Amino acid sequence: MIKVAHILHSVGGVDVSLRLITENINSEEFENIIIHGIKDTDVDFRDQNNTILKSYKTSIYREINIINDLIAIIQTYKILKKERPDIIHAHSAKGGIIGRLMGLLFKTKVFYTPQAFSFLSTENNLKRKIYLFIERLFTNKYSYLLASSNSEKERGVNNKIFKKEKALLYNNSIVDIKKIEDLSIEKTWPEEYICTVGRPSYQKNIELMIDVLHEVNKIKEVHLVIMGVGFHSDKLEEVQEKIKNYNLTEKVTLLNWTKRTDVFNIIKESKIYISTARYEGLPYSIIESLALSTPCVVTDSDGNRDLIIDGYNGYVIKNQNSTEFKDKILHLLDNKEVRNTFSDNSRNEFLQKYNVEKNIKNLENIYIASLNR
Structure with missing residues (x-):
């Protein structure tokens, strides 16, 4: 069985993305463990059989904080030293920094899925250059870009964060929505909107x-x-x-x-x-x-x-x-x-x-192929 360690600050689309992966990937071939923030989510992560996955809470926060970030790095190192995953999948900017550093330390393949690069998040040119420098700094021979869209893949290559041959694509995908439940909240808006x-x-x-x-x-x-x-x-x-x-x-x-x-x-x-x-x-x-x-x-x-x-x-x-x-x-x-x-x-x-039930096989193949490189 292939053990995959996911590292992330688990909120918003990043949280949705990981849950869709763990709930649909073949649990007989892949063991997933989760390393996430203390204050991001209290909802259990589950596999395709609805079994609760092993997860660890660390000092991973959205904001940059040298003390918290150093603590998160040390905590993550100890967890990975114990778990010894075959692959690291780093999600979000903060997860990407910690994950790529861990990949270098453990000489383990790392897939980085930004879900939008951090340098796009500011209109301040100096901050943008700093964030871009950090993205480039933490990219190493063990890390791959696993983009959530073709635009993100091109962005990673064109901004010289990753070489073209180390930029891969796994489109964000969802389970088909076959049934629409009634609203659980009061409807306060008109019929047409x-x-x-x-x-x-x-x-x-x-x-x-x-x-x-x-x-x-x-x-x-x-x-x-x-x-x-x-x-x-x-x-x-x-x-x-x-x-x-x-x-x-x-x-x-x-x-x-x-x-x-x-x-x-x-x-x-x-x-x-x-x-x-x-x-x-x-x-x-x-x-x-x-x-x-x-x-x-x-x-x-x-x-x-x-x-x-x-x-x-x-x-x-x-x-x-x-x-x-x-x-x-x-x-x-x-x-x-x-x-x-x-x-x-x-x-x-x-x-x-964009149907995850069909596309999840692509991710499984990417994980498997990386171990044969």
């Missing part, structure tokens, strides 16, 4: 979304449901102020973190899913929109452009052009036939490319 999942942050660029909604509502009354307004929402006050200034309080519903089944319900019933993100890995909310046959209007960012084919299953807006964004939303809302075509095409894209 558009929606998104994204915390108010630099990455998700919800400010642009509110600008677009303002322009849309000058022509047609449209309600927006924003899900995932919870952790790390550093732009929340700015977004709330913009909503107030545009007199959109009655046109926007802000929902904190809620059950994934509620998210599925809201996406399924939405006319359109929208994303104004500046960057992504390969966003689960859009994969879910494909599975749920919901057409999308998205920015031309890493991750988004991998999932949405302009004019086929949605629209891709270049240069964050708010006028074009508004026009495409209105066009879809006013053209049921186009929406239906995009819906069918979205579902087909999901079935062909």
